[in-house]
Amino acid sequence: xxxxxxxxxxxxxxxxxxxxxxxxxxxxxxxxxxxxxxxxxxxxxxxxxxxxxxxxxxxxxxxxxxxxxxxxxxxxxxxxxxxxxxxxxxxxxxxxxxxxxxxxxxxxxxxxxxxxxxxxxxxxxxxxxxxxxxxxxxxxxxxxxxxxxxxxxxxxxxxxxxxxxxxxxxxxxxxxxxxxxxxxxxxxxxxxxxxxxxxxxxxxxxxxxxxxxxxxxxxxxxxxxxxxxxxxxxxxxxxxxxxxxxxxxxxxxxxxxxxxxxxxxxxxxxxxxxxxxxxxxxxxxxxxxxxxxxxxxxxxxxxxxxxxxxxxxxxxxxxxxxxxxxxxxxxxxxxxxxxxxxxxxxxxxxxxxxxxxxxxxxxxxxxxxxxxxxxxxxxxxxxxxxxxxxxxxxxxxxxxxxxxxxxxxxxxxxxxxxxxxxxxxxxxxxxxxxxxxxxxxxxxxxxxxxxxxxxxxxxxxxxxxxxxxxxxxxxxxxxxxxxxxxxxxxxxxxxxxxxxxxxxx
Numbered sequence: 001x002x003x004x005x006x007x008x009x010x011x012x013x014x015x016x017x018x019x020x021x022x023x024x025x026x027x028x029x030x031x032x033x034x035x036x037x038x039x040x041x042x043x044x045x046x047x048x049x050x051x052x053x054x055x056x057x058x059x060x061x062x063x064x065x066x067x068x069x070x071x072x073x074x075x076x077x078x079x080x081x082x083x084x085x086x087x088x089x090x091x092x093x094x095x096x097x098x099x100x101x102x103x104x105x106x107x108x109x110x111x112x113x114x115x116x117x118x119x120x121x122x123x124x125x126x127x128x129x130x131x132x133x134x135x136x137x138x139x140x141x142x143x144x145x146x147x148x149x150x151x152x153x154x155x156x157x158x159x160x161x162x163x164x165x166x167x168x169x170x171x172x173x174x175x176x177x178x179x180x181x182x183x184x185x186x187x188x189x190x191x192x193x194x195x196x197x198x199x200x201x202x203x204x205x206x207x208x209x210x211x212x213x214x215x216x217x218x219x220x221x222x223x224x225x226x227x228x229x230x231x232x233x234x235x236x237x238x239x240x241x242x243x244x245x246x247x248x249x250x251x252x253x254x255x256x257x258x259x260x261x262x263x264x265x266x267x268x269x270x271x272x273x274x275x276x277x278x279x280x281x282x283x284x285x286x287x288x289x290x291x292x293x294x295x296x297x298x299x300x301x302x303x304x305x306x307x308x309x310x311x312x313x314x315x316x317x318x319x320x321x322x323x324x325x326x327x328x329x330x331x332x333x334x335x336x337x338x339x340x341x342x343x344x345x346x347x348x349x350x351x352x353x354x355x356x357x358x359x360x361x362x363x364x365x366x367x368x369x370x371x372x373x374x375x376x377x378x379x380x381x382x383x384x385x386x387x388x389x390x391x392x393x394x395x396x397x398x399x400x401x402x403x404x405x406x407x408x409x410x411x412x413x414x415x416x417x418x419x420x421x422x423x424x425x426x427x428x429x430x431x432x433x434x435x436x437x438x439x440x441x442x443x444x445x446x447x448x449x450x451x452x453x454x455x456x457x458x459x460x461x462x463x464x465x466x467x468x469x470x471x472x473x474x475x476x477x478x479x480x481x482x483x484x485x486x487x488x489x490x491x492x493x494x495x496x497x498x499x500x501x502x503x504x505x
Contacts, residue, residue, distance in 0.1 A: 024113050028120035035087055035121045036128075044083035048076045048129075052136050063145035063317075063375035066137075067221040070150035073133045074210045077158035081165030081209075082186050084125055088166045089182040092118050092173030112252030115174065119243045122166030130159035145320075145375070148313045149221050153228030160235035161209040167243040174249035206231060206275045213353045218372040220311050223290060223349045225283050230275040237267025279352070287349040294346060305340040314345060314372065321370055324379065327416045328386045331468055333475030336390040342367040343386075346442070361395040361443040369395060369442040377440070380413060380427040385441040387412035391479050399444040402503035404483035406452045407492075410439070411459055411471060420460045433457065436500070450499030451485035458494035467492065 035041060055072070092115070133155055140146060172181050205211055211231070244261040279287075290297055290311070300309040303322040310318060321343050329337060346359045346369045359369055368389050370382055387409045388398030398409070410424070417423040425431050429438040429445065434453060439446040448456075459467050471478060474491040485501045 020113060024117050025120070027114065027117035028124075031091060031118055031121040032124040035084070035091065035125060038083075038087045038090075040083040041080070041087050041125075044080045048080050049132065051076050052132070056136075056139060063147070063320075063373075064140040064143060065218045065313075065372065066141055066146055066148040066150040067224055068148075068218055069137055069140040069146075070154035071213065073136050073155060074157045074161070075212060077129050077133070077162050078165075078210060080125070080129055081162040084122060084162055084166035085169035085186060086182050087169070088118060088122055089169035089173045091121075092170055093177065110251060112247050112250040115170065115247050115250040115252070118170050119167060119246065122163060122170065122243075125166060126159045126163035129162045130156075133158050145317075147316060151221075151224075151226075151228045153230075153232040154226070156232040157210055157228070157235065160232060160239060164209060164235060164239040164242065167239055167246065171242050171246040171249070174246045204276075206234075207272070209235060215353045216373075217348070217353055219347060219349050219353060220290065220313055220372075223283070223287050223347075225279050225287075225352050227275040227277070230271045232271075233267055234271030234275055237264050237269075237271055240264035241268055287352070291346075291348055291350045294344065298345065305338075307340070307342045309343065310345045310370075311347070311372075317374055320374060321382070324383050325368075325386055328383055328390065328412050331412050331415045331471065332387075332390050333472030334479070336475070336479075337472070339366060339390055341386065341389060343370050344368065345370050345372065347372055359443045361399050363394060363396040365394050366390075367395060371442045377426045380417070380423045381441045383413045384409065384427055384439055384446065385443070388441065388446060395443060399446065402447050402449070403481065404452065404485045404488040404501075405479055405481070406439075406446065406448050407455045407459070407485060407488045408471060408478045409446065410448065410452070410456050411467065413439075414460070415464060415467065421457075424456070424460075447503065449485065449501045449503065451497035451501035452488075454497035454499050455485050455489045455492070455494060458489070459492060462494070 036045075137150060137155055141150070168185070169182055172185065206227070211226070213226075241261065241264045244257055244264055247257055248261070294311070295309065298309045298311055299315065300307050301315070301318055302308070303318065304326065306322065306325055308318045308321055325341060325343065329339065332339075342364070344362060344367055346362075348359060359371065362369055366389055368382075368385050370385075371378065385395065385398075388401070389395055390412065391405050391409050392398035392401050401409075413427065414420040414423040421433050425433050427439055427441075428448070429440060434450075434457075436450045436453065437448055439448055470492050477483065478488055478491060486496045489496050
């Protein structure tokens with residue numbers, strides 16, 4: 001009789017197939033296609049691309065400053081990011097909703113590998129957004145009038161926001177088996193974003209994915225003071241943390257995942273602390289110097305006898321400024337027709353981008369202020385500043401002028417325009433061509449009375465050559481202090497105004 005000796009059975013060990021990562025990538029490709037064809041994602045991309053195309057060229061015209069154009073790529077991708085949060089969360093909960101979770105146990109992919117596949121689908125969406133951001137910024141950078149330089153950190157904020165939001169949706173699916181959490185989180189985020197984005201001077205605002213600046217101020221790129229690179233590091237680290245925690249929650253407790261989580265947490269911590277450090281003493285001194293003593297950091301060139309002093313990034317714009325000066329001088333009479341001027345670029349940078357402080361009128365004779373923005377309304381505003389200096393002798397004197405000389409100033413401002421009435425409307429505060437109104441220029445504005453506006457409108461109906469000849473013939477009297485609008489009308493051969501010619505107190 002033979003004895004049968006039972007040997008203890010070896011514990012079954014499930015070996016991971018060598019092609020499991022190939023299966024992960026295949027699943028990631030499948031989930032990417034599904035993610036990009038989900039209705040919320042399609043609507044988000046249509047809204048994102050539509051808004052980008054509609055806004056193209058509207059903010060800066062043909063003269064963008066790239067240190068502003070890079071920030072303009074950040075807000076719209078948040079729409080795609082919120083859609084990714086909802087759709088990735090919904091996709092990760094698909095098997096739970098359909099009651100098929102137990103069937104996945106027979107597949108070669110463990111739950112954490114399926115989580116990795118979902119994370120890779122989010123990476124694909126973020127890369128697609130990165131391509132859109134590059135195209136948007138590249139379009140502005142290739143414009144002939146573009147100046148300045150953009151920041152890679154600013155350009156990364158949009159794609160990294162999409163990555164972060166999508167991975168948050170994935171983490172929620174791993175922690176809470178409910179499809180209601182993601183929509184509630186979207187609403188909560190929108191509330192917190194609106195609340196914290198209004199805290200313009202608080203370092204905590206940099207904890208948000210996108211930090212907007214409620215300003216129209218354009219500064220030299222070296223004076224921006226935005227910690228864009230540190231913020232990009234913070235967003236990248238935070239996204240990695242969220243993604244790796246989602247993998248851990250799905251059972252991927254491997255040393256490599258834990259090491260990656262440690263590194264991602266270090267990235268987030270370093271970026272978060274560094275971005276909240278505030279302005280350095282060197283930056284504060286540089287802003288002070290550029291605002292109070294711009295001549296110390298500017299270079300000057302001469303064109304047709306006049307001098308143009310600009311910050312280095314704006315040197316290509318000198319020819320545009322010189323063209324405006326030549327057009328205004330061509331309509332002037334007396335010594336003003338050949339008067340050389342000094343065009344000085346000014347900025348108010350002491351308060352950073354959040355400070356839209358007014359520029360102070362220059363007091364030196366025949367010195368004119370030009371700002372850092374160009375195109376659109378900025379062109380007739382600069383024309384008004386040049387005309388005021390030619391008539392009054394200095395920018396400081398022109399801003400306190402309120403008599404019939406304003407007729408001559410405004411004729412010099414818009415007389416050479418192809419559509420003078422449209423230019424007049426753009427240069428006035430209330431966009432009107434009738435009645436009294438303020439005239440905008442880079443520094444303090446000018447003031448036109450109702451009577452002065454009447455006289456100017458009559459002049460604009462006459463042939464340009466005829467009015468120019470009269471202006472030059474009567475230049476001395478037209479530019480004499482205290483001349484009235486009625487006397488200016490008489491000298492220029494138009495009917496006397498009926499409106500009020502009283503200046504503001």
